[in-house]
Amino acid sequence: MKTDDHRDDIAFTERVRSALDAAGVPDDVVDRLGAARRQAVAIADARARIVPLPSRWLPMGAMAATVLAAVLLRGPPNIPAVPFDDDLQLAAVDDLDLLENLEFAAWMVESDAGDAI
Amino acid sequence: MNDAAALNQFLAGVERRAFRMARFSVHDTDEALDIVQDAMLMLARRYAQRPAAEWPPLFFRILRNRITDFHRRRSVRAGIFSLFRGAASDGGAALEETIADGQGVEPEYRAQLDGATQQLERALQALPARQREAFLLRAWEGLDVAETARAMQCSAGSVKTHYFRAVHSLRESLGDDWP
Numbered sequence: 164m165k166t167d168d169h170r171d172d173i174a175f176t177e178r179v180r181s182a183l184d185a186a187g188v189p190d191d192v193v194d195r196l197g198a199a200r201r202q203a204v205a206i207a208d209a210r211a212r213i214v215p216l217p218s219r220w221l222p223m224g225a226m227a228a229t230v231l232a233a234v235l236l237r238g239p240p241n242i243p244a245v246p247f248d249d250d251l252q253l254a255a256v257d258d259l260d261l262l263e264n265l266e267f268a269a270w271m272v273e274s275d276a277g278d279a280i
Numbered sequence: 281m282n283d284a285a286a287l288n289q290f291l292a293g294v295e296r297r298a299f300r301m302a303r304f305s306v307h308d309t310d311e312a313l314d315i316v317q318d319a320m321l322m323l324a325r326r327y328a329q330r331p332a333a334e335w336p337p338l339f340f341r342i343l344r345n346r347i348t349d350f351h352r353r354r355s356v357r358a359g360i361f362s363l364f365r366g367a368a369s370d371g372g373a374a375l376e377e378t379i380a381d382g383q384g385v386e387p388e389y390r391a392q393l394d395g396a397t398q399q400l401e402r403a404l405q406a407l408p409a410r411q412r413e414a415f416l417l418r419a420w421e422g423l424d425v426a427e428t429a430r431a432m433q434c435s436a437g438s439v440k441t442h443y444f445r446a447v448h449s450l451r452e453s454l455g456d457d458w459p
């Protein structure tokens with residue numbers, strides 16, 4: 164019967180497991196397995212102690228971000244405005260007008276003086 | 281319990297079975313030890329941070345891959361040497377026969393085993409590799425079908441098939457009177 168066969172399989176597997184568990188391993192093999200295990204655990208332990216790079220740089224990054232935010236919130240530094248080229252040209256034109264006005268004023272003065280004579 | 285202590289406990293629990301599983305496959309104590317050591321180091325380097333519940337299938341998957349690498353290297357070596365000897369196929373067959381007869385078991389190792397266990401080891405070694413893996417992982421290591429499938433890198437259905445065939449092959453070769 165299928166169920167009996169299945170039960171036999173389970174019982175057989177149990178016997179195999181017991182036999183495998185009961186079989187020993189030579190002492191020198193046990194020692195070498197233990198040494199290999201200790202080496203593996205030491206490696207895992209050493210790797211766990213290494214602080215991951217992002218964590219190590221995190222405080223410095225946070226500080227840099229804070230400084231940048233503070234600078235941005237304060238606004239741009241008070242630097243005197245440098246006139247643009249257009250402004251310079253306009254200033255030049257103004258100066259020319261003034262010069263012409265001065266010439267005109269001088270002519271007027273001279274004219275007035277001539278009239279007075 | 282910290283990670284290192286948990287890993288130590290896990291490896292201490294599986295190392296002897298892993299060694300014997302490797303030994304069933306490679307038939308050499310030193311090679312089996314090297315394979316288990318490699319598997320331990322690989323687990324520690326790459327997967328120690330993973331949850332401990334994932335370690336069993338990962339460890340046995342690494343172990344299995346190392347065993348496969350061993351056989352691959354041996355095949356390449358045998359192929360190279362056969363060029364000089366001109367008898368590759370005969371040598372391979374002779375090796376398999378030696379193993380099947382249990383002559384591949386080193387004397388100091390054989391001394392540890394009683395008659396019934398030697399008979400069992402021979403029967404296990406005679407199984408096809410996939411059947412032996414499925415049987416040992418399921419029946420001895422106690423992995424469930426899904427974990428065994430992860431370790432063997434195959435489907436759950438394949439695990440069930442290999443396991444079923446392995447149980448019936450072993451029952452047939454060991455007989456009703458065993459042990």
